[in-house]
Amino acid sequence: MAITSANQLELLQTAEAVAREKMIDPGLVVEAMEESLARAAKSRYGSEMDIRVAIDRKTGRADFTRVRTVVEEEELENYQSEMTTEQAKQYFRAPKANQNAVWLRESRPVEDFTGSPQIGDEFIEEVPPVEMGRIAAQSAKQVILQKVREAERDRQFEEFKDRAGTIINGVVKREEYGNVIVDVGRGEGILRRNEKIGRESYRNGDRIRCYIKDVRRETRGPQIFLSRTAPEFMAELFKMEVPEIYDGIIEIKAVARDPGSRAKIAVISYDGSIDPVGACVGMRGSRVQAVVNELQGEKIDIIPWNEDVPTFLVNALQPAEVSKVVLDEEAERIEVVVPDEQLSLAIGRRGQNVRLASQLTALDIDIMTEEEESARRQKEFEERTKLFVETLDLDEFFAQLLVSEGFSNLEEVAYVELDELLVIDGVDEDTAAELQTRARENLEAQAQKALDNARELGAEDSLVNFDGLTPQMIEVLAQDGVKTLEDFATCADWELAGGWTTVDGERHKDDGLLEPFEMSLEEAQHLVMTARVLLGWVDPTELETDEEGDDAPDEEMADAQA
Numbered sequence: 001m002a003i004t005s006a007n008q009l010e011l012l013q014t015a016e017a018v019a020r021e022k023m024i025d026p027g028l029v030v031e032a033m034e035e036s037l038a039r040a041a042k043s044r045y046g047s048e049m050d051i052r053v054a055i056d057r058k059t060g061r062a063d064f065t066r067v068r069t070v071v072e073e074e075e076l077e078n079y080q081s082e083m084t085t086e087q088a089k090q091y092f093r094a095p096k097a098n099q100n101a102v103w104l105r106e107s108r109p110v111e112d113f114t115g116s117p118q119i120g121d122e123f124i125e126e127v128p129p130v131e132m133g134r135i136a137a138q139s140a141k142q143v144i145l146q147k148v149r150e151a152e153r154d155r156q157f158e159e160f161k162d163r164a165g166t167i168i169n170g171v172v173k174r175e176e177y178g179n180v181i182v183d184v185g186r187g188e189g190i191l192r193r194n195e196k197i198g199r200e201s202y203r204n205g206d207r208i209r210c211y212i213k214d215v216r217r218e219t220r221g222p223q224i225f226l227s228r229t230a231p232e233f234m235a236e237l238f239k240m241e242v243p244e245i246y247d248g249i250i251e252i253k254a255v256a257r258d259p260g261s262r263a264k265i266a267v268i269s270y271d272g273s274i275d276p277v278g279a280c281v282g283m284r285g286s287r288v289q290a291v292v293n294e295l296q297g298e299k300i301d302i303i304p305w306n307e308d309v310p311t312f313l314v315n316a317l318q319p320a321e322v323s324k325v326v327l328d329e330e331a332e333r334i335e336v337v338v339p340d341e342q343l344s345l346a347i348g349r350r351g352q353n354v355r356l357a358s359q360l361t362a363l364d365i366d367i368m369t370e371e372e373e374s375a376r377r378q379k380e381f382e383e384r385t386k387l388f389v390e391t392l393d394l395d396e397f398f399a400q401l402l403v404s405e406g407f408s409n410l411e412e413v414a415y416v417e418l419d420e421l422l423v424i425d426g427v428d429e430d431t432a433a434e435l436q437t438r439a440r441e442n443l444e445a446q447a448q449k450a451l452d453n454a455r456e457l458g459a460e461d462s463l464v465n466f467d468g469l470t471p472q473m474i475e476v477l478a479q480d481g482v483k484t485l486e487d488f489a490t491c492a493d494w495e496l497a498g499g500w501t502t503v504d505g506e507r508h509k510d511d512g513l514l515e516p517f518e519m520s521l522e523e524a525q526h527l528v529m530t531a532r533v534l535l536g537w538v539d540p541t542e543l544e545t546d547e548e549g550d551d552a553p554d555e556e557m558a559d560a561q562a
Contacts, residue, residue, distance in 0.1 A: 028151040030055050037062060045127065050081035064129055070121045088117035101125035149221075156187045157222035160215045167236045168226075169209050172202040182208055182226060189224035197228050197296050198260035209294065211236060228295075231255035234263060237294055241287045242280055244269075250276045253305040256359035260296050264316060264356045268305035277302045301356075309334070309361065316357040320346035323370055333364040340369045384408055391442045392435060401425065414439035450475040458483045466534075468527045473514055480513055489531040493524035 016026055037053040041064055045051060050067040073084045083091075091101075104122040170182035170189060178193035180202055191210055202208060210226035211233035227233060235252045244250040249271050257263040269276035280302045281288050288300055306312040310325040313334060324337035338346045346367050347354050358365045368376075381403055388399035391410060401424055407413055413421075414436055421432035451464065451471040457478035462485035464474055482488055497519045498512030514524065532538040 025151070027057075029148060030057065032146075032148060032151075034062075037064075041127070046080060048078055048080040051127070062129065064127045065124050066127050068123045070117050070119055070123075072119060083123075085117050085119070088121065088123065091123050153217075153221040157215065157217050160184075160187060160212070160222060160224055164212050164215050165232065166212055167209060167233070167240070168212055169207065170226075172204055172206040172208055174204060175202065180208070182210065184224060187222065187224055189226045191226040191228065195225075195227040195229050197298070200228075200260075200296055229257065229259035231257050231263075234265065234291065234295065234300075237291045238265065238280060238287075241282070241290050244271075244274060244276075244279045249274060250279055254360045254362075256356040257298070258352055258356060260298055262299045262301070262352055262356065263295075264301045264303055264360050266303045266305040266312070266316070266360055277304055303360070309363070313357065313361050313363070313365070316360045317346055317353065320353065322346075324373070327363075333366065334361075335366045335368065337368055337370055337373045340371055343367065343369050388413075392438045398426075410439045410443055414443055447471040454478040460484045462486075463488055466531065468530070470517070473517055476513055476516075482513070485531055485535060489528060489535055489537060491524075491528055493521050493528060496524040496528070497521045 034053045034055055037055075038051050041051040041053065042049060045066070050069075052065050052067055054063045054065070055061070056063075068081055068083050070085055070088045071082045073086075076082050076084055091103075102124050103117070104124060105118065105120070168184050168189070170184040173181045173183045173188065175181070180191040180196070182189045182191055189210065189212070191208070195213070210228055211230050212224060213227040213230055213232075214225040216223045216225070232255070234257060235255050238252060239245045242250065245252060245267075250267055250269050252265060252267055254266040255263065256265075265280070267276040267280055269279070279287075288302065292298060292300060301318060303312075303315045303318065306315065310327055313325060313336065314322045317336065317338075320338055320342045322336055322338055326335040326337075336346070345353070348356075354365055354367055381400075384403045384407075385396060385399045387409070388394055388402050388407075389396055392399070392413070394402075402413065405420075405424055407416075416436075418429070418432050418436070421427055421435060422429065427435075447470065451474065454464065454471065454475040454477075457475070459474055459478040460483055463469070463477070463483060466485055466488070469477070477483075477488065482491065491513075494510060494512065496512050496514045498515035499510045499521070501508045501510055512519070512524070529538065533540050
């Protein structure tokens with residue numbers, strides 16, 4: 001097949017037809033044709049030649065040209081597509097006589113030929129159109145089809161990438177190894193087995209509603225991943241059913257799901273006249289029932305959001321009643337005390353209720369009964385009483401008085417203001433002074449014993465004399481092999497103060513060496529950085545700059561460690 005005037009317009013007609021069918025830009029099809037014709041021409045004239053084809057977008061005329069580029073003599077590799085400046089001089093004046101050749105400099109035609117050719121100049125001359133045999137025509141067809149497929153994939157990706165995070169309706173095409181292939185219009189989505197609710201199954205032709213979880217560009221084309229178990233799917237369904245959510249009057253703050261079984265959703269209203277829970281439930285439950293039906297009967301608890309974490313948690317544990325809440329913000333844990341008869345209701349079947357409440361509040365929840373909490377408090381009371389009896393040489397009654405007044409350790413007795421001891425019945429100034437003297441002497445004896453043990457373990461003066469560490473801390477560090485200031489400076493803050501690691505969505509506690517001494521991450525970081533400055537590892541001026549930009553850079557490491 002030759003590219004002649006008889007079939008020039010057919011090129012454009014074919015490009016238009018393919019573009020309409022695949023819904024892509026006709027220019028992309030024409031570019032694919034130009035590349036395929038160029039490949040065919042190279043098979044005729046030689047693969048080392050730089051043959052280019054340009055198809056006129058109006059007439060369909062295909063121009064075949066050969067391009068040779070001027071390069072440095074030492075860089076000359078391909079004699080068919082490159083030439084040196086000396087070789088180029090014989091062609092430099094050729095365009096005046098040869099109307100089928102042209103010189104380009106920086107993509108613009110050269111008009112003044114009085115100078116010499118320069119590096120980068122291109123000599124372009126026309127070559128005769130090729131006769132395309134059967135093999136060349138088949139190769140050209142494959143190039144065009146490949147380019148069209150790539151353009152179609154790019155169009156699909158551009159169309160669906162911005163729809164990630166939304167709900168889409170589709171039709172089930174087939175099921176492969178438990179995964180459902182869904183026709184979503186101009187593409188196919190995949191609903192994986194673990195993204196289906198429970199044991200739901202579909203037949204070919206069934207209509208299905210899914211959440212677009214992710215859209216990825218891959219070599220085999222854009223991959224559209226769908227989900228029906230994602231918490232965001234429920235949030236989007238409520239947005240469709242509740243106009244106040246769509247308008248922004250009500251906001252969904254958090255969602256936790258056990259797909260197909262139960263879910264909790266926290267909502268807040270920015271209009272005092274609108275009840276967020278009532279608006280989501282709807283008249284006679286019509287709005288929430290529509291969502292429940294879509295989610296295969298999944299029970300939904302709608303909970304009012306509250307900025308106060310303990311109050312929000314009490315709401316999240318409904319329908320169980322809560323007697324007491326103790327929040328540990330640093331550890332992101334919370335203790336909940338419930339009446340004995342409410343324990344099973346608070347935990348739920350297989351721990352479902354407390355697990356969903358934990359996901360909703362992003363806190364680890366410990367649930368105990370009032371009886372268990374009372375037993376724990378009694379145990380703590382007895383342990384503190386025993387401590388004061390043994391260390392301060394007190395009778396049990398007097399030790400219990402100290403514990404009842406809130407004293408829990410020797411440090412509090414030794415260094416508290418004297419007036420706080422005088423409020424205890426039967427304690428005068430002499431008695432209070434004696435208590436503090438005994439406490440301080442005991443603490444000094446403990447410190448000296450810990451320091452002696454640390455030195456026996458090999459702790460060096462550089463660590464012992466480091467300001468900020470107590471003898472008990474130094475003893476614990478030495479037991480773990482941290483015996484010098486250099487050893488201490490290599491520690492991370494979370495290794496000293498402890499932290500939390502998130503693995504597969506679950507938080508796990510990492511114990512720190514100095515955590516029993518109630519050392520915080522900020523304190524540990526300050527001590528480590530001070531040690532590094534003393535050793536000359538860190539410039540103090542750089543440290544001040546870092547502190548201004550980031551108060552606690554190592555805290556992210558504590559949550560990121562695996």
